[in-house]
């Protein structure tokens with residue numbers, strides 16, 4: 505495994521010329537109101553009637569009325585990073601401290617498999633191979649989850665995974681992320697964590713078997729327990745390596761896309777969990793729950 509801490513960033517876009525109303529530059533949305541404030545340059549009449557480019561505070565309703573949630577304004581943060589970089593772990597912390605709803609694309613896909621849906625087998629095979637499930641399937645699940653939920657702050661974890669996912673999500677939902685939280689970690693460390701996530705000691709199996717004998721349900725219960733203890737089907741070295749390759753080839757370009765728009769907040773995810781959360785907290789401070 506190679507240490508691949510930093511994506512090759514695409515060269516930054518040239519500075520936006522004055523008066524270019526680029527929606528990405530120089531503006532920030534107030535998370536509570538959805539109103540964007542920004543020091544946009546506007547062309548004004550100066551002294552003696554000259555035309556000057558002057559900074560002006562622009563207050564402008566964010567154009568989200570036509571998103572898929574009607575006029576409900578939502579804050580969406582994409583949480584990206586390699587497999588095992590700690591996205592899920594930190595999302596739980598963010599939910600607890602900042603009142604976001606956590607939508608893990610991977611969890612939604614796994615729930616879809618369990619539900620017995622017609623796409624179940626296809627999704628399961630893709631996950632086993634570490635491949636990316638077609639956009640329309642994942643986006644539909646994310647859409648349904650957002651519509652069902654009354655919250656207006658969502659962490660979308662593990663999506664978009666490629667450029668096609670990204671473009672399709674923005675086109676279909678008309679939602680752009682407030683920012684992208686990127687967990688940066690070496691493959692060596694991520695591999696160690698993923699293999700550890702699937703590790704169940706022999707002692708646990710013996711304990712479970714003993715328990716099943718005690719309650720006299722060995723035949724039915726023990727195999728089920730074994731399946732549960734097995735953990736994720738993709739946390740094996742073969743699939744992990746495939747997932748790393750897909751991450752570098754398909755997911756890093758998404759991070760580069762948002763980085764060129766100054767939307768990426770990069771976190772050193774190799775640090776211990778509490779230290780990573782300290783860095784995450786600093787980023788989410790503007791979204792702190794009112795007490």
Ligand SMILES: Nc1ncnc2c1ncn2[C@@H]1O[C@H](COP(=O)(O)OP(=O)(O)OP(=O)(O)O)[C@@H](O)[C@H]1O
Pocket residue numbers: 585586587588589590591592593594610662697698700701773774775776777780
């Ligand atoms: N900073 C950390 N230091 C050490 N271990 C960690 C750290 N963050 C998470 N872990 C552990 O690493 C494993 C993977 O973490 P987690 O499930 O949060 O990663 P993930 O990025 O969501 O993975 P995936 O993309 O596969 O869903 C878990 O067992 C978790 O407890």
Ligand SMILES: O=c1ccn([C@@H]2O[C@H](COP(=O)(O)O)[C@@H](O)[C@H]2O)c(=O)[nH]1
Pocket residue numbers: 587608609610611613630631632633634635636637638642661662663664665738747
């Ligand atoms: O948007 C997505 C998210 C996930 N997948 C597939 O699921 C697995 C596991 O994802 P995690 O985020 O690690 O839970 C991933 O390897 C993909 O096969 C997807 O296709 N699209």
